[in-house]
Amino acid sequence: MAEPLESPAPPTSPVRAGLIARWRARSAIYSPAVWALMIALDVLPWPWGEDIVAHLFGATGLLRRDRRQRALAWARQQPDRSAWRLAHALCAFLGRWAARSKLLGLREPDDLRRHLVVEGEERLDAGGAGVILLAFHIGPPNADIALKVLGRRVTSVVWGRRDQPGWWGPPWRSLFASNPDLVASGNPDRWLRVLYQARRILLDGGIVYLMADGAGRELAHLPLPGGPVIVRAGWFNLQRHTGARVLPILTHAEGRRQVITIHPELPMGEADPAEGRPRWQDAIASLLADYVRRFPEQCFGLAFRPWGRAAEPGFTAPQV
Amino acid sequence: MTAPDPLLARVWKTLADVAGAGRVPAAASASCPLGPNGFWLDSIDLMDAVLACEEAFGIRFEPETDFDASRLRTVADLVELVRARGGK
Numbered sequence: 001m002a003e004p005l006e007s008p009a010p011p012t013s014p015v016r017a018g019l020i021a022r023w024r025a026r027s028a029i030y031s032p033a034v035w036a037l038m039i040a041l042d043v044l045p046w047p048w049g050e051d052i053v054a055h056l057f058g059a060t061g062l063l064r065r066d067r068r069q070r071a072l073a074w075a076r077q078q079p080d081r082s083a084w085r086l087a088h089a090l091c092a093f094l095g096r097w098a099a100r101s102k103l104l105g106l107r108e109p110d111d112l113r114r115h116l117v118v119e120g121e122e123r124l125d126a127g128g129a130g131v132i133l134l135a136f137h138i139g140p141p142n143a144d145i146a147l148k149v150l151g152r153r154v155t156s157v158v159w160g161r162r163d164q165p166g167w168w169g170p171p172w173r174s175l176f177a178s179n180p181d182l183v184a185s186g187n188p189d190r191w192l193r194v195l196y197q198a199r200r201i202l203l204d205g206g207i208v209y210l211m212a213d214g215a216g217r218e219l220a221h222l223p224l225p226g227g228p229v230i231v232r233a234g235w236f237n238l239q240r241h242t243g244a245r246v247l248p249i250l251t252h253a254e255g256r257r258q259v260i261t262i263h264p265e266l267p268m269g270e271a272d273p274a275e276g277r278p279r280w281q282d283a284i285a286s287l288l289a290d291y292v293r294r295f296p297e298q299c300f301g302l303a304f305r306p307w308g309r310a311a312e313p314g315f316t317a318p319q320v
Numbered sequence: 321m322t323a324p325d326p327l328l329a330r331v332w333k334t335l336a337d338v339a340g341a342g343r344v345p346a347a348a349s350a351s352c353p354l355g356p357n358g359f360w361l362d363s364i365d366l367m368d369a370v371l372a373c374e375e376a377f378g379i380r381f382e383p384e385t386d387f388d389a390s391r392l393r394t395v396a397d398l399v400e401l402v403r404a405r406g407g408k
Contacts, residue, residue, distance in 0.1 A: 188363065189363075190387075191363030191364075192363045192366045192367055192370070192383075192387045192392070193383045193384070193387035193388075195363060195364070195367045196367060196370065196381070196383045196387060197383050199367070199371075200383075216362075216363070216364070217362055217364055233364055234363075234364065237364045237367060237368070241367070241371060
């Protein structure tokens, strides 16, 4: 009796395997529909895909009740602006942010480098101590990646992994490999390790980039038109343990350029950062108020507040 | 009858200093959780606690291996970690 033949596994073409890998690289904040769109549009040269995603988000944002209501509620608090026009621009910018977060259409670091402007970069080198770059969820994403592209060694403290296998090509992967993030992997239990490692980097004179308004213990509410910014405690604790200089970093889009501004050092207080609290709070509030006045359409993080909750077990960021 | 662990007593005091009077459990116990239903330490408190232990015991932790979440749930876990790093 003849032995049954084993049926060979169907061959997987490289294209199919690549698509599967790209699909599996989806971050939790992207809905499956948006992720499918991102995969399809990534074949286009920058900025075509980014523009298409922005237009789609602008149109669908006003059709989606929850997003429209949030955008309009925030837009109505901004003086001298048409609320509907601003709400539309906010929704479109959210799409641009979603596309830029994954560097849609940007094949390699040089593609991004050509469109970057950094103001105040000399402040990074002004003192011997470590530097905390304090960022906010406003403007284009990845100011830290932009600094890495420009040759700066910056260690980013992030909630979830950004260099998922299957999405970025070798030039981007090598940028991350040589300058890796500190990743909590979406697990609040990992923050201790991440914070401890960040502290060591600061004590060694390095640069640590982290979000002031992400997840974690609340430290301060800074009033702004449209609602307060909730500042979290992670960066403050790192400063307290290291004496690092704290430089707020804001970024905005100007046409095709991304302008990154590194602001002067926050006045943290010599002996006890808690004593300097009124001064650094005022300094941050002033910077953010100026940003909101100049670039309200880029304040998606304030309007939609997707990161407004604490990092508790089971926390998942809402999807775009 | 086993003698009380002096290392446990010192770690407990370090944790109590970090947590503050309002969050210290009534009875000292090795099985007391560091987080909910124990000292209620979040990641920022925990960093304060491990740095306080480093200073108190003259040790240095290794974050890659020592701060695995599954290894650091209770006071006993922290005591064993301090002991493993040479704390007495």
